[in-house]
Amino acid sequence: EIVLTQSPGTLSLSPGERATLSCRASQSVSGNYLAWYQQSPGQAPRLLIYGASTRASGIPDRFSGSGSGTDFTLTISRLEPEDYAVYYCQQYGGSPRTFGQGTKVEVK
Amino acid sequence: QMQLQESGPGLVKPSETLSLTCAVSGGSIKFYFWTWIRQTPGKELEWIGHISSTGYTDYNPSLKSRLTMSVDSSKSQFSLNLNSVTAADTAIYYCASATTSYSYFDLWSRGSLVTVSS
Secondary structure, eight states, X not given: OOOEEEEOSEEEEOTTOOEEEEEEESSOOGGGOEEEEEEXXXXXXXXXXXXXXEEOTTOOTTEEEEEEXXXXXXXXXXXXXXXXSEEEEEEOSSXXXXXXXXXXXXXX | OOEEEEEOOSEEOTTSOEEEEEEEESSOGGGSEXXXXXXXXXXXXXXXXXXXXXXXXXXXXXXXGGEEEEEEGGGTEXXXXXXXXXXXXXXXXXXXXXXXXXXXXXXXXXXXXXXXXX
16 A cells, blocks of 8 residues: 655645645555545635646645655646645556545644 | 535444435446545545446445445436444545546545434
């Protein structure tokens, strides 16, 4: 099983600032099959990024993903009020599919 | 616009079977892998497994011995049965879709809280 470790656990930033979230895998993620999801309170997770760097339909371009192998990054270039949420990475290259434990982006 | 809606009891007694159904609307059930994911009270997400429209399944090994999934194409719905539940199975259960066996989850249901308690 591939274990995904996200850091930091909580990121405290002001609106307009840049957010950088990390996801590290315990072994190489096949095909860079790595996705990022956003979860706002009381909502289901929403797909942001797949294939490590491809934005899902309707996702603003302030969200970008990068990385390969075992190290992946989600960057939010300028935080908007609606971006304060919990973010999860997930690998779908191996079975079982696994998720990271999440990074909470909160208002500073 | 395809939508997913799960249904089932919100309370299950320990040692009994948790049963949930997910209805697919606005699209065909034939072209996806239908997935169950749960989120614990601590907010951790766990992939439970998936079933294709033809009945091919892939289960999380941690749950495999207690798990059965099925699909009913005539009703455009798929189901989850998890037996011998304990308090550790208390979670929000989501159904979701994936385009292939190894794919991300691009559509999620709203989620259904299932509590295991006597």
